[in-house]
Amino acid sequence: MPHARPGVRAAPRRDGPRFGRLGRTRAAGVFPLMWRSFRVRPCTAGPDRIHFPLRIAPPVSSQPPLKTRERLSEVRYEIRGELARRARELEAQGRSLIKLNIGNPGAFGFRAPAHLQRAIADHIADTDPYTHQQGLPAAREAVAAHYARRGTPGAAADAVFLGNGVSELIDLALRALLNPGDEVLLPSPDYPLWSAATILNDGRPVYYRCRAEDGFLPDPDEIASLVSSRTRAIVLINPNNPTGASYPKPLLERIVAIAAKHRLLLLADEIYDHILYDDHTFQPLAPLAGDVPCLSLGGLSKVHRACGWRVGWGVLSGDPARTGDFRHALDLLGALRLCANVPGQFAIEAALGGEDTITPLTAPGGRLYETRRALIDSCAASPHLRLAAPAGALYGFPQVVGEAAQGFDDHRFALEMLEHEDVLIVPGSSFNVPDRHFFRVTLLPDADTLREVFTRIDRVLARSAQRAAATAPAAV
Ligand code: PLP
Numbered sequence: 001m002p003h004a005r006p007g008v009r010a011a012p013r014r015d016g017p018r019f020g021r022l023g024r025t026r027a028a029g030v031f032p033l034m035w036r037s038f039r040v041r042p043c044t045a046g047p048d049r050i051h052f053p054l055r056i057a058p059p060v061s062s063q064p065p066l067k068t069r070e071r072l073s074e075v076r077y078e079i080r081g082e083l084a085r086r087a088r089e090l091e092a093q094g095r096s097l098i099k100l101n102i103g104n105p106g107a108f109g110f111r112a113p114a115h116l117q118r119a120i121a122d123h124i125a126d127t128d129p130y131t132h133q134q135g136l137p138a139a140r141e142a143v144a145a146h147y148a149r150r151g152t153p154g155a156a157a158d159a160v161f162l163g164n165g166v167s168e169l170i171d172l173a174l175r176a177l178l179n180p181g182d183e184v185l186l187p188s189p190d191y192p193l194w195s196a197a198t199i200l201n202d203g204r205p206v207y208y209r210c211r212a213e214d215g216f217l218p219d220p221d222e223i224a225s226l227v228s229s230r231t232r233a234i235v236l237i238n239p240n241n242p243t244g245a246s247y248p249k250p251l252l253e254r255i256v257a258i259a260a261k262h263r264l265l266l267l268a269d270e271i272y273d274h275i276l277y278d279d280h281t282f283q284p285l286a287p288l289a290g291d292v293p294c295l296s297l298g299g300l301s302k303v304h305r306a307c308g309w310r311v312g313w314g315v316l317s318g319d320p321a322r323t324g325d326f327r328h329a330l331d332l333l334g335a336l337r338l339c340a341n342v343p344g345q346f347a348i349e350a351a352l353g354g355e356d357t358i359t360p361l362t363a364p365g366g367r368l369y370e371t372r373r374a375l376i377d378s379c380a381a382s383p384h385l386r387l388a389a390p391a392g393a394l395y396g397f398p399q400v401v402g403e404a405a406q407g408f409d410d411h412r413f414a415l416e417m418l419e420h421e422d423v424l425i426v427p428g429s430s431f432n433v434p435d436r437h438f439f440r441v442t443l444l445p446d447a448d449t450l451r452e453v454f455t456r457i458d459r460v461l462a463r464s465a466q467r468a469a470a471t472a473p474a475a476v
Contacts, residue, residue, distance in 0.1 A: 413427070
């Protein structure tokens with residue numbers, strides 16, 4: 001067995017019901033085995049399994065339904081999935097919910113900085129035509145200068161690709177790279193678009209674990225053990241969504257060495273690069289990668305709180321003799337979609353050359369800092385929760401422990417939170433982790449709101465603990 005080590009390979013799933021197979025497997029008590037040959041599937045053990053009326057019933061027709069792409073059945077994006085749909089139903093019925101499912105700053109009262117808004121407004125008359133497929137030269141030069149300042153080798157405007165958010169660039173990069181059956185090493189937990197884009201571009205996700213007990217840091221030995229003749233790339237999300245981990249330089253150096261040895265592309269999702277708390281620092285990957293091909297991804301959605309503008313960039317570095325074909329592939333795919341949203345491109349220079357507007361939010365007294373504090377304090381005060389405090393990004397990924405963890409199911413918990421406590425959270429297994437004891441909250445609400453959320457979470461977990469105690473076999 002070439003891959004008998006603890007990592008995880010996601011085999012294509014082409015059969016079976018859309019919901020519930022993993023649930024049956026768990027009920028049979030062999031879930032850990034299942035994880036070794038983990039198959040990505042939508043909403044595993046999700047709402048159907050716990051008999052909740054969340055799925056939308058299709059209207060009845062005498063004609064067969066339109067067929068869709070088969071591999072979509074392997075794709076999940078529960079952050080906006082069944083639970084979010086149910087939340088909308090409840091809102092339509094007049095319920096007022098606290099929705100912590102999406103890292104969307106604008107939905108929590110954050111605004112993009114005024115000087116970025118002005119930059120777009122000042123140029124709105126110039127935004128009618130398509131731009132070059134890679135983006136406006138001035139914007140690309142601003143990105144290149146920013147990456148050169150942080151030590152990215154060869155950072156120049158023609159190595160920069162602007163996209164409709166990092167989301168589009170993730171898809172373009174994997175489409176440019178993968179042939180059917182090629183493998184991509186992804187973190188588990190991951191940001192699920194990475195898994196989805198790998199699958200929909202005919203690749204196979206192979207997961208390396210980032211365990212809570214290791215502060216959610218990956219183990220380079222495990223990553224190395226998962227490399228096969230089909231492996232094409234290693235994805236790193238740093239600082240991480242959903243865990244908030246920030247990767248230290250020695251760890252990144254070891255991962256670069258693996259990529260160098262096996263001639264892999266490094267895909268560095270650094271969209272949260274400047275969102276850091278306390279004394280935590282961010283080490284960009286490209287300066288360490290040197291000649292090793294590396295695509296560094298960033299954008300305006302998080303650090304600059306402008307998700308809706310759909311502005312992202314990718315900076316390609318590494319030995320030009322090795323990156324040339326990939327660069328041309330990105331250029332071709334970029335040309336096919338013509339260009340990225342033009343008004344947003346005008347904000348890039350202002351964002352990267354202007355004042356730092358994120359540190360006041362992450363420093364003591366700042367809104368994000370205080371909410372993270374509330375998260376840490378709430379988890380510390382709860383007998384049911386354990387937290388690896390986030391070093392960066394916009395999320396917390398607490399683990400349910402103790403009696404409440406017995407028989408715990410993250411989907412059932414998320415549903416109970418929604419139905420009975422008016423709070424929408426994301427079950428941890430939505431992020432492609434085998435363990436079902438985690439959930440994700442965003443740090444975007446104010447601190448008092450998050451404290452209130454954790455009061456409600458504790459109420460539900462206390463009930464779980466009571467149920468577990470009531471059903472535990474009596475001591476003899
Ligand atoms: N990568 C990560 C890790 C994210 O968390 C997100 C959004 O939440 C994205 C990429 C997509 O960002 P964008 O808005 O630039 O498409």
